[in-house]
Amino acid sequence: MAAARSAGRARDIRLAYLLLAPTLLLFGVVIAYPVGWEVWTSLTDLSPLKDGSAEFVGLSNYRRLLVDAEFWRATLVTVVYAVVTSAGKLALGLGFALLLARPFRGRALVFLAIFLPWAYPAGVSVIGWYWTLNPPTITAYAPFMGHLKFYVDSALGGGAWAFTSVMLFNVWRGSSFIAVLLLAGINSIPPELFECALLESKSPWRRFRLVTVPLLKPFLALGVFLSITSAFADLSNVWMLTAGRIVFPLVGTHAYWLAVKVGQYGPASALALTMGPFLLVVLLVLFRLFDRAERSAA
Amino acid sequence: MNPKPWWAKLGHASLVLLVTVYCVFPIYFMLVQSLKTPREDVFGNPFIVVNPTFENFEELFERQGEVRGFVGSALRRSYPFLDWLVNTLVIFAGSVAATLVASVAAAYALGRLRPPGFRWWRRAIFAAYVIPQTLLFIPLYQVVNTLGLDDSLLALLLIYPTMALPFCVWMLSGYFQHLPREIEEAALIEGASRATAFFRIILPMSRPVVVAAGIFSLGTVASDFMIASMFLLTANNQTVTAGLGTFDVALDELAAVAGVNLLAIPVMTISALFARGYVRGLTAAMVEGA
Numbered sequence: 097m098a099a100a101r102s103a104g105r106a107r108d109i110r111l112a113y114l115l116l117a118p119t120l121l122l123f124g125v126v127i128a129y130p131v132g133w134e135v136w137t138s139l140t141d142l143s144p145l146k147d148g149s150a151e152f153v154g155l156s157n158y159r160r161l162l163v164d165a166e167f168w169r170a171t172l173v174t175v176v177y178a179v180v181t182s183a184g185k186l187a188l189g190l191g192f193a194l195l196l197a198r199p200f201r202g203r204a205l206v207f208l209a210i211f212l213p214w215a216y217p218a219g220v221s222v223i224g225w226y227w228t229l230n231p232p233t234i235t236a237y238a239p240f241m242g243h244l245k246f247y248v249d250s251a252l253g254g255g256a257w258a259f260t261s262v263m264l265f266n267v268w269r270g271s272s273f274i275a276v277l278l279l280a281g282i283n284s285i286p287p288e289l290f291e292c293a294l295l296e297s298k299s300p301w302r303r304f305r306l307v308t309v310p311l312l313k314p315f316l317a318l319g320v321f322l323s324i325t326s327a328f329a330d331l332s333n334v335w336m337l338t339a340g341r342i343v344f345p346l347v348g349t350h351a352y353w354l355a356v357k358v359g360q361y362g363p364a365s366a367l368a369l370t371m372g373p374f375l376l377v378v379l380l381v382l383f384r385l386f387d388r389a390e391r392s393a394a
Numbered sequence: 395m396n397p398k399p400w401w402a403k404l405g406h407a408s409l410v411l412l413v414t415v416y417c418v419f420p421i422y423f424m425l426v427q428s429l430k431t432p433r434e435d436v437f438g439n440p441f442i443v444v445n446p447t448f449e450n451f452e453e454l455f456e457r458q459g460e461v462r463g464f465v466g467s468a469l470r471r472s473y474p475f476l477d478w479l480v481n482t483l484v485i486f487a488g489s490v491a492a493t494l495v496a497s498v499a500a501a502y503a504l505g506r507l508r509p510p511g512f513r514w515w516r517r518a519i520f521a522a523y524v525i526p527q528t529l530l531f532i533p534l535y536q537v538v539n540t541l542g543l544d545d546s547l548l549a550l551l552l553i554y555p556t557m558a559l560p561f562c563v564w565m566l567s568g569y570f571q572h573l574p575r576e577i578e579e580a581a582l583i584e585g586a587s588r589a590t591a592f593f594r595i596i597l598p599m600s601r602p603v604v605v606a607a608g609i610f611s612l613g614t615v616a617s618d619f620m621i622a623s624m625f626l627l628t629a630n631n632q633t634v635t636a637g638l639g640t641f642d643v644a645l646d647e648l649a650a651v652a653g654v655n656l657l658a659i660p661v662m663t664i665s666a667l668f669a670r671g672y673v674r675g676l677t678a679a680m681v682e683g684a
Contacts, residue, residue, distance in 0.1 A: 205414075217617060280674075
């Protein structure tokens with residue numbers, strides 16, 4: 097019996113690897129190899145502009161980054177971008193989710209309205225946003241948008257309007273996703289807990305702070321994680337909404353520019369990899385939070 | 395409880411209104427733009443359309459091949475919008491299907507079969523979500539070239555699923571992992587194979603979560619702009635996204651917005667139809683497997 101069971105177990109494990117194979121194959125080709133290539137290239141001086149084979153240059157690409165003012169600027173802008181958009185998305189998303197958590201007339205329709213910004217395909221809605229925020233000069237509302245752009249740019253420096261519009265777009269779309277995620281989170285909490293809280297305390301703020309937030313913590317963490325990663329990876333929106341005229345570079349857009357426009361593969365790879373440690377820390381915090389939730393649930 | 399005072403009701407209603415307007419306004423604005431005649435675009439009120447017309451949409455399909463008139467050939471390029479639309483639908487459907495098959499298989503392996511170290515597998519797969527594909531374009535280009543998929547839709551079919559897989563595998567495996575063992579065991583004792591037990595019992599049970607994974611992958615695929623415009627170069631091979639991205643003449647503004655809507659409407663309709671299921675699926679995944 098025990099032998100039969102262990103034979104069955106061995107068969108299960110083989111089947112498991114077989115079922116994992118397609119995913120791992122895709123990851124190997126599309127993620128693992130490219131990441132490996134970037135790590136190796138970041139240690140060389142590979143460039144399409146240079147004849148001959150690439151030479152190993154050690155950590156000099158990284159060392160060069162440390163003294164590059166543009167790198168620090170890009171890092172600062174990226175951090176500001178990630179923090180501001182994540183905070184905006186989370187605040188709005190939580191607000192929307194709490195609004196939807198209790199029944200009212202027309203809730204289904206409001207839910208759909210909140211869901212739409214995320215469901216509207218961003219690959220094209222960003223094109224629509226671009227035309228909306230930077231209309232051709234002939235359209236009826238172009239003077240108004242022109243003035244707005246002028247005021248923002250003169251108050252905060254050139255390119256600020258383009259950057260603001262990237263943030264607005266990111267928050268508009270992201271808050272929709274976070275709202276739906278948190279609504280799902282609220283639905284997963286037994287309603288008795290909220291009823292209990294209602295008897296314990298009259299103050300809605302206290303109930304929110306002491307009951308809703310702790311119960312939602314894993315989902316809030318997941319929301320923050322997804323939002324931060326999307327901010328770091330947010331290349332296309334920046335590219336589209338600023339039409340390639342990037343005044344405020346993010347680490348990602350700066351790396352893209354270095355590689356494609358300047359042809360410096362080595363420094364570009366090093367730059368792209370500098371985001372790794374930050375994301376890894378965020379990831380570890382997230383796993384900790386989820387593990388705790390899992391343990392306390394069990 | 396005593397009924398709410400009138401001001402609380404009013405506050406709630408205006409909050410709801412504000413939220414709805416905030417969420418829908420940009421979409422409404424683009425819809426209005428796409429229905430305008432060039433005349434109204436210039437002289438009309440930006441927020442409403444007085445004489446709605448479908449001519450921008452028609453133009454998308456008409457501007458194929460030959461150009462009419464001298465001004466036309468100087469200022470207006472032609473584009474195969476119908477091809478773009480077909481390509482996009484093929485890619486979206488193919489990517490979502492591939493993502494679902496791969497992620498359900500992987501999630502079943504991790505959640506039910508539990509090979510040694512399955513927790514670490516699960517984490518490693520989720521961690522892949524951190525890596526932005528857009529930053530890997532140079533090595534990705536090598537991969538795509540080596541496989542001979544340059545300027546081919548198959549390149550996207552390779553890359554898109556990996557963008558949605560980490561989250562989908564993570565969500566589905568969490569759900570599978572917390573389904574009670576007895577559910578399958580009863581069937582296995584009756585003599586059913588693992589495959590039968592899966593297709594007859596587990597899969598039907600987890601339909602909401604699978605729907606959620608599908609909607610998530612559709613949203614991910616539809617949000618890409620960079621990958622499509624990087625890998626698809628010939629006009630006939632492009633998707634709507636990549637194609638519209640090449641519009642940058644001010645004259646094409648209305649047609650571009652119309653094209654945006656033409657793709658957005660089916661995607662939004664599908665998402666809206668499954669919206670309830672999406673929330674239910676996310677909830678199920680969170681209750682069972684957070």
